[in-house]
Each structure stands twice: as structure tokens, then as C-alpha cells.
Amino acid sequence: MNVIPFRQRQEAPDTLAFTIGARVDLRVGALAGGVVRPRGPVEQAYNFSSLARLLRAARMAWAERGAHTALTLAVAPEIQSALEADMLSEAAIEAGCTRRALAFELNERELVAAGPGLAERLRASGWNVALASDPSCPIPFGARARSLYTELVIDAPEAPDPFLAADANDASPLGRRLIAAKAAGLTITARSVATAAQARRLAIAGFDRGGGPFAEAGLR
Numbered sequence: 001m002n003v004i005p006f007r008q009r010q011e012a013p014d015t016l017a018f019t020i021g022a023r024v025d026l027r028v029g030a031l032a033g034g035v036v037r038p039r040g041p042v043e044q045a046y047n048f049s050s051l052a053r054l055l056r057a058a059r060m061a062w063a064e065r066g067a068h069t070a071l072t073l074a075v076a077p078e079i080q081s082a083l084e085a086d087m088l089s090e091a092a093i094e095a096g097c098t099r100r101a102l103a104f105e106l107n108e109r110e111l112v113a114a115g116p117g118l119a120e121r122l123r124a125s126g127w128n129v130a131l132a133s134d135p136s137c138p139i140p141f142g143a144r145a146r147s148l149y150t151e152l153v154i155d156a157p158e159a160p161d162p163f164l165a166a167d168a169n170d171a172s173p174l175g176r177r178l179i180a181a182k183a184a185g186l187t188i189t190a191r192s193v194a195t196a197a198q199a200r201r202l203a204i205a206g207f208d209r210g211g212g213p214f215a216e217a218g219l220r
Contacts, residue, residue: 018045018054020062020071022215023189026203034062035072035105035211042079048091055095055102070101072130072151077107081114085121092127103128105153112138119148130189137173146184152177156190156210160201182206 017039025032036058038045045054055073062071073092075083092102104122108131111119119129130151131139139145154174181188192212193199199214 018058020058020065021211022067023072023209023211024215026190026193026199026207026210031067031069032209033069033072034067035074037074038076042076046076046079046083048087048094051088051091052094055092055097059096059101070103071097072103072105074105074132075107077110077132080107080110080118083118085118085125088122089125089127099126099128103130103151105130105132105151107132108134108137108139116145116148123148132191133177135173137177141177141180146180146186149186151187151189152181153189153191154178154207156193156198156202156207158194158198160198160205178206 019037019039020034021037022031023033023035024030036055038051038054044050058071073088075088088104104127106119106129111131112134119131122129128150129148130153131149133152133154135155154177157174178188187209188207190202190207190210190212193202193210193214194212195214199210202210
């Protein structure tokens with residue numbers, strides 16, 4: 001995925017290094033949001049003071065780019081189970097983030113291993129939570145799960161089946177999950193989209209947004 005690196009000079013590079021990748025509306029190509037990924041040692045990025053400074057710097061960098069859409073913090077899977085919802089929430093508030101302008105993206109495999117507590121507490125605090133879907137879709141996507149997440153982020157197929165999620169008889173894990181997500185009104189995002197042709201097919205299948213080369217190319 002093509003991303004733009006940002007650094008804030010007055011802080012230690014390893015502490016505040018991050019990238020912001022664009023996500024666009026697959027139907028009209030307009031900027032729909034950005035995803036922030038901290039760089040460097042996760043132990044340095046995910047303590048309260050470093051995370052607050054990083055999120056503040058990301059907000060400023062995103063605005064300097066002329067973007068005013070919401071950001072999503074993609075939480076590093078390797079540290080997700082050790083994080084506290086209160087720390088994430090307080091760091092975001094300290095950075096000046098509002099609940100409408102920031103979401104937390106959590107890894108599905110890590111939620112399976114540690115339980116849904118982090119997602120539940122973030123949602124109880126009013127934050128939007130995106131689920132970074134695992135290819136095997138291990139979380140049963142029933143009513144309880146659908147109430148926790150506001151967005152589903154998926155590694156989309158390069159050549160989507162034109163009949164993917166076309167009807168309730170789709171037996172594939174991805175098809176069933178897309179049907180459930182659409183029924184719940186979740187935003188469905190393809191993590192990386194390479195071409196306009198792929199974007200069109202994904203939009204037909206019910207995807208709302210996409211990142212990667214297609215998104216970045218559309219903003220140049």
C-alpha cells in the first residue's frame with residue numbers, strides 16, 4: 001500500500017514516526033478517511049504520552065494535506081492484547097481527537113485470542129471500532145459482534161467474483177461476512193485496491209471504501 005510518511009521534527013523520530021494511508025469512496029473516488037500506522041518500536045509508540053503526541057501530529061499532518069475526513073488508528077496486533085481502553089481513549093482526547101473524527105482498528109485474530117473486552121470498552125466510551133478481518137473470519141458475526149464494530153476492513157480479492165455476496169445463498173466465509181456486515185449497516189473497506197477495475201467490482205460486491213495504490217493515485 002502506498003503511504004505518505006510524516007515526522008514531527010522536535011520529537012524523537014522513533015517515538016513519533018508514522019504513516020497515513022488514504023481510503024477513498026469506491027463509488028465516486030472521493031477521500032473518505034485516513035489510516036494512521038505508527039512506525040518504530042511498538043513499546044515506544046503505545047504509551048500514553050507518545051500516543052497522544054503521535055495522534056496530535058497525525059491530525060496536523062492530515063489537515064496540512066488538505067484532508068478533513070476522519071482518521072483511524074490501526075493498532076499494532078502484537079501489542080493489542082496488552083493495551084487498556086482507558087489509555088487509548090485518554091490519549092486520543094489529549095491529542096484533541098473527537099469521537100466522530102477518530103476510530104480504532106483492532107485485529108480480529110488478536111480479539112479471538114484475548115476476548116472482545118478492548119472493543120467493548122472502547123465502544124462503551126463512545127469510540128468507533130473497526131474490525132481488521134482475518135481471512136478465516138473466526139468471529140461469529142452475529143448481532144453481538146455487529147453491535148461492536150462500525151467498520152469491517154478486509155483483504156479483498158484481486159479479482160473479485162462478480163457474484164460475491166450477491167445473495168443470501170453465498171456459502172463462502174467472505175460472502176457470508178459481507179452479507180452480515182451490509183445487513184448491519186457497517187462500512188466495508190478493502191484494505192488495498194490496486195486498480196479502477198478492481199474498485200468497480202468491489203463496489204458492486206458491496207464494498208464502500210478502499211485503500212492502497214488506487215486511493216493514493218486518486219488524490220495526486
